[in-house]
Amino acid sequence: MSQLPGTLDIDDQADQTHEDERHAALAYLDEAWNEAVYDGLDEDCLAQAALFTAIRSMVATYGEEAAAGFAERLAERIRAGEYTIPYNRQ
Numbered sequence: 154m155s156q157l158p159g160t161l162d163i164d165d166q167a168d169q170t171h172e173d174e175r176h177a178a179l180a181y182l183d184e185a186w187n188e189a190v191y192d193g194l195d196e197d198c199l200a201q202a203a204l205f206t207a208i209r210s211m212v213a214t215y216g217e218e219a220a221a222g223f224a225e226r227l228a229e230r231i232r233a234g235e236y237t238i239p240y241n242r243q
Contacts, residue, residue, distance in 0.1 A: 186199060
C-alpha cells in the first residue's frame, strides 16, 4: 500500500503511540530513579530491583518462555550497544 508523504497508516500510528508511551515511561522511571538516588538508595540495589520487577512483569504478561527468550538475547543486545548512552562532553 502506498502512502502520501508525511502520512501514517494504522500500523505506523500504533507503532508511534507505543514509541511515545515508551518515552513517557522512561521519563517516569528516570525521575523515580533520580529521586531514589537523591534519597540515598544504592544504584546497584535499584538496578537489581528494577530488573526483578521488569522481568516479573514480563513473565506475568507474556509467560516464562517468552520472557526467557528475551533474556537470552539480552547479552547480545548489550554488547551491540543498545543500552549504552553516548557520553557528551561539553
